[in-house]
Amino acid sequence: MMIDKSSAKPYYEQIVLLIKEQVLQGILQPGEQIASVREMARQLLMNPNTVSKAYKMLEMQGVIVTVKGRGTYIAEQQTTVRDDAKVAQVKQKIQELVLEARYLSVDETEITKWVTEQYEGSQTNAND
Amino acid sequence: MMIDKSSAKPYYEQIVLLIKEQVLQGILQPGEQIASVREMARQLLMNPNTVSKAYKMLEMQGVIVTVKGRGTYIAEQQTTVRDDAKVAQVKQKIQELVLEARYLSVDETEITKWVTEQYEGSQTNAND
Amino acid sequence: MMIDKSSAKPYYEQIVLLIKEQVLQGILQPGEQIASVREMARQLLMNPNTVSKAYKMLEMQGVIVTVKGRGTYIAEQQTTVRDDAKVAQVKQKIQELVLEARYLSVDETEITKWVTEQYEGSQTNAND
Amino acid sequence: MMIDKSSAKPYYEQIVLLIKEQVLQGILQPGEQIASVREMARQLLMNPNTVSKAYKMLEMQGVIVTVKGRGTYIAEQQTTVRDDAKVAQVKQKIQELVLEARYLSVDETEITKWVTEQYEGSQTNAND
DNA sequence: GTGGTCTAGACCACT
DNA sequence: GTGGTCTAGACCACA
Secondary structure: OOOOOOOOOOHHHHHHHHHHHHHHOOOOOOOOEEOOHHHHHHHHOOOHHHHHHHHHHHHHOOOEEEEOOOEEEEOOOOOOOOOHHHHHHHHHHHHHHHHHHHHOOOOHHHHHHHHHHHHOOOOOOOOO | OOOOOOOOOOHHHHHHHHHHHHHHOOOOOOOOEEOOHHHHHHHHOOOHHHHHHHHHHHHHOOOEEEEOOOEEEEOOOOOOOOOHHHHHHHHHHHHHHHHHHHHOOOOHHHHHHHHHHHHOOOOOOOOO | OOOOOOOOOOHHHHHHHHHHHHHHOOOOOOOOEEOOHHHHHHHHOOOHHHHHHHHHHHHHOOOEEEEOOOEEEEOOOOOOOOOHHHHHHHHHHHHHHHHHHHHOOOOHHHHHHHHHHHHOOOOOOOOO | OOOOOOOOOOHHHHHHHHHHHHHHOOOOOOOOEEOOHHHHHHHHOOOHHHHHHHHHHHHHOOOEEEEOOOEEEEOOOOOOOOOHHHHHHHHHHHHHHHHHHHHOOOOHHHHHHHHHHHHOOOOOOOOO
16 A cells, blocks of 8 residues: 655556556455545545545446445456457557657567566556 | 647657657658658647657657757667666556556457567557 | 846756756755746746746756646656766767867866866856 | 768857867967868858858957958967956856766766866767 | 747646 | 646747
């Protein structure tokens, strides 16, 4: 549960990534309840509006489900529908970053290694 | 020479990517003169200041060299210094996108394919 | 915090130098927040865009880190990569100025003294 | 006699430096006649206006002297008056570059070496 | 003609 | 409140 206050990445995006990563790693289990917006805001020392925004995005992406009056839970089933439009967007972004990497003299095998790393376990990353 | 005006990506960043891609693909050759700021602005139907901003970024990255009163040229030599801090940033960003891809049910081999594509020819993609 | 409005040096470059010098002198500490773009613009009696341009350059050089909605901070760690191409450029420029100095009957020891001065404390100079 | 067409430095400045360096190195001797504006322009493949501008600057700095109808000569005596205002300017510029160098992890001894190099012989420099 | 700097002011995203 | 992007238009320096 670490938010990098000195990162250029918006807080709400950091929260989204945090939750998603913990789900993929199995730290957060489907059905499990997570902290309420206000509780999470207290824990992370940030504005509830920011946490709320993050939760909304996670809900839109089908990662969590909020039940009015009961709380917020990790979604039972991951949506297995493949949204081709979104996939195309991600592909686009990745390829742009690969372009950046090429300009930084990074070769193909190294990038492939990064991808594999992310698919295996998952290690915490510094930086932004 | 296509700029997506409806993309969330700033115009100037799109121009930067465009030029960089064309250089890596060999469409633009070292020493070659590229369109002037005003000419490019005319072609892309945008403000010269925006194009100028893109050119400035490209110059700082060593992709082009610009000379007052003479014009703008593709840099003769690419600086091949590997800036580890920047590499770490790109790695970080790529891994975050890989995380997103996993949520969209994209498997590792497909992403690897995207990377390879970018290293071989390079085809243009829509979206942002 | 002095900007020479009659200098040939662009405002934004003067700001860049100002901040860099204060960082090297320890007046500005890593992690410390600096004046917002608008605030700095008010203080220096100039357009916020100009200050913004300076901040952008400082960010690209890794001196500061700027976060949308939160503010601008002195970077925690300086990137210590030595970019030989940039070093060569600076060397080139310095040697040209040394040439000029020789024509002004300045001897080698005096220039060496200037260099040392800059490495020790650092005192502000007028002119451009 | 080399002008770097791909340098960001204005042509006229390059000419000025060229002449000054050759004088300091003794390649051009006091009293020696140099090529006329038009002749020099032909040799360097550039606009006579550009060469003319360079010669005017050299004359202002007392490096050359132009005699109407007779031609242009290397000045007999170097002005030994030390112009403190100009010296202050050069000092200022050098110290700014030293600041840049420090940010590029260059230490004091290396810069001092550059200065010494320029005072001894004088070698041609690539880059800009 | 080229690029560079600066201002003024609009609109957007994040906290 | 913060910074970011974009436009419009003025003025300057270089070729």
